[in-house]
Amino acid sequence: MVVSKKVVLRFPKRMVDRPIIYRLVKDYDLEFNILKASITPEQEGLLILELKGNQQEYDKGIEFLIKAGVKIQSLSQDVTRNEERCTHCGACITICPTGAFKLDQKTRMVIFENDKCIACGLCIPACPPRAMEVHF
Amino acid sequence: MAKTIAEINQKIKEGKAVVFNAEEIIEIARLKGVKKTAQEVDVVTTGTFGIMCSSGAYFNIGHTKPRIKLGGGRAYLNDVPAYTGLAAVDLFLGANALPDDDPRNRVHPGEFNYGGGHVIEELVTGKDVRLVATAYGTDCYPRKKLETWINIKDLNQATLFNIRNAYQNYNVAANTSDKTLYTYMGVLKPKLSNANYSSAGQLSPLFNDPFYKTIGIGTRIFLGGGTGFIAWQGTQYNPNVPRTKKGVPKEGAGTLAVIGDLKQMSPRWLVGTSVMGYGCSLTVGIGVPIPILNEEILAFTTVTDADIIAPVIDYSDAFPNLKPDKLGEVTYAELKSGKIKIKGKEVPTASRSSYPKALEIANILKEWIRTGKFLLTEPVERLPGVESGVTLKPLKERPIED
Numbered sequence: 001m002v003v004s005k006k007v008v009l010r011f012p013k014r015m016v017d018r019p020i021i022y023r024l025v026k027d028y029d030l031e032f033n034i035l036k037a038s039i040t041p042e043q044e045g046l047l048i049l050e051l052k053g054n055q056q057e058y059d060k061g062i063e064f065l066i067k068a069g070v071k072i073q074s075l076s077q078d079v080t081r082n083e084e085r086c087t088h089c090g091a092c093i094t095i096c097p098t099g100a101f102k103l104d105q106k107t108r109m110v111i112f113e114n115d116k117c118i119a120c121g122l123c124i125p126a127c128p129p130r131a132m133e134v135h136f
Numbered sequence: 137m138a139k140t141i142a143e144i145n146q147k148i149k150e151g152k153a154v155v156f157n158a159e160e161i162i163e164i165a166r167l168k169g170v171k172k173t174a175q176e177v178d179v180v181t182t183g184t185f186g187i188m189c190s191s192g193a194y195f196n197i198g199h200t201k202p203r204i205k206l207g208g209g210r211a212y213l214n215d216v217p218a219y220t221g222l223a224a225v226d227l228f229l230g231a232n233a234l235p236d237d238d239p240r241n242r243v244h245p246g247e248f249n250y251g252g253g254h255v256i257e258e259l260v261t262g263k264d265v266r267l268v269a270t271a272y273g274t275d276c277y278p279r280k281k282l283e284t285w286i287n288i289k290d291l292n293q294a295t296l297f298n299i300r301n302a303y304q305n306y307n308v309a310a311n312t313s314d315k316t317l318y319t320y321m322g323v324l325k326p327k328l329s330n331a332n333y334s335s336a337g338q339l340s341p342l343f344n345d346p347f348y349k350t351i352g353i354g355t356r357i358f359l360g361g362g363t364g365f366i367a368w369q370g371t372q373y374n375p376n377v378p379r380t381k382k383g384v385p386k387e388g389a390g391t392l393a394v395i396g397d398l399k400q401m402s403p404r405w406l407v408g409t410s411v412m413g414y415g416c417s418l419t420v421g422i423g424v425p426i427p428i429l430n431e432e433i434l435a436f437t438t439v440t441d442a443d444i445i446a447p448v449i450d451y452s453d454a455f456p457n458l459k460p461d462k463l464g465e466v467t468y469a470e471l472k473s474g475k476i477k478i479k480g481k482e483v484p485t486a487s488r489s490s491y492p493k494a495l496e497i498a499n500i501l502k503e504w505i506r507t508g509k510f511l512l513t514e515p516v517e518r519l520p521g522v523e524s525g526v527t528l529k530p531l532k533e534r535p536i537e538d
Binding site: 125 | 249
């Protein structure tokens with residue numbers, strides 16, 4: 001079975017100079033799409049990837065990452081909406097490049113589809129009441 | 137048969153008033169007809185919840201011992217400057233005010249994370265706010281410095297006073313240039329890639345009383361979660377704009393100045409707001425009841441999104457350069473469908489004002505009236521109508537020569 005998941009990888013600074021992602025491709029035949037990367041020598045690195053591949057290989061690849069010392073978070077935990085602050089105006093809808101915000105035509109409420117989010121962060125400053133929050 | 141406000145109030149007190157919101161009334165009047173509906177319905181409630189920049193609040197903080205005269209001095213609330221051109225311990229805080237050290241647009245677009253609107257929200261939430269002030273000292277007000285926490289519950293007066301809210305219609309903003317614009321109408325992507333609008337349309341107060349026949353000075357309203365009043369016509373008030381056959385203004389027209397006790401209000405309906413690349417503001421909730429005095433007034437409240445037309449304005453040229461050009465006209469029904477056509481191109485739309493919150497406000501007001509908690513008021517005076525000749529003038533600049 002083929003799976004496709006978005007993950008946030010955090011590299012401790014000792015690992016920043018190792019070709020980790022290369023091994024995911026070479027040894028586990030995983031396809032990757034870089035959604036966001038921030039890698040600075042001597043500092044913690046952050047990489048947001050979409051990983052696609054066979055479920056078994058995917059699991060092995062993740063196990064390899066954990067053993068190597070990479071901290072893994074699933075992306076959906078990273079960009080959240082503060083429901084108390086959201087006014088459902090809809091300002092975010094045309095800002096989001098992946099269409100993660102949708103208007104419910106009946107209630108006119110804004111639906112946030114977390115699984116479409118690539119954590120680019122464009123909605124964060126564009127939200128007037130600052131209801132969108134990013135936790136990296 | 138015509139009704140009076142006194143008769144409607146009597147029914148409200150008896151818990152017998154028939155009240156609907158401005159969305160529900162459309163369907164009811166369609167089914168029953170205007171005549172019958174006007175006889176049966178007493179009040180139609182409206183609502184709007186959007187960013188309303190010309191908002192602010194004034195406070196009397198109480199006298200210090202020894203006394204200080206802030207008037208002519210400087211005062212900051214959570215580092216946001218408040219206006220001190222008033223008497224000893226009165227301050228006015230505008231929603232757009234920014235801390236002196238805010239980077240503003242030095243790195244464009246600025247984020248504008250905290251300003252006057254946010255201070256107002258924090259006060260309403262009941263949070264302590266830091267007041268730092270300096271004064272020049274007089275014989276009767278000798279003190280020159282003040283640093284203290286203040287809380288809304290301890291203030292003598294905390295009054296929301298917004299000089300321009302609830303715009304009757306508004307521009308739809310788009311961008312024909314090849315760079316992204318950061319405007320008060322939101323982020324506008326290049327080459328007509330999106331269009332933003334800002335009105336609750338058929339629910340918005342002044343669309344339901346387009347000739348200001350019932351809404352006037354002294355009208356009691358829902359304001360920021362409490363009750364307030366219409367104080368005056370809002371600034372930039374302009375009844376003399378092109379209108380549709382049904383009288384609906386086809387561009388920004390009437391506005392309201394509103395006032396109310398901030399202590400009654402709630403952060404749910406007064407939200408500190410950040411507009412990227414533009415500044416800070418306040419999102420305000422307003423609901424206005426419309427007494428159904430006769431058939432004509434009822435007919436106005438049945439306005440639908442399809443009846444309301446708004447101009448599409450290019451914010452890369454026409455707006456900043458005060459040119460009258462329009463890219464086109466669209467209805468709110470089209471805007472709410474999620475896409476409109478501008479110059480043959482399909483453009484996705486987004487709203488700056490919240491329709492579900494506007495509906496919630498209209499429903500809260502409906503409930504207040506149904507349960508006898510909220511009585512209607514007879515306006516003390518009408519807002520200027522079309523016949524007043526009031527218009528909106530640009531500034532005529534005259535060079536100053538010494």
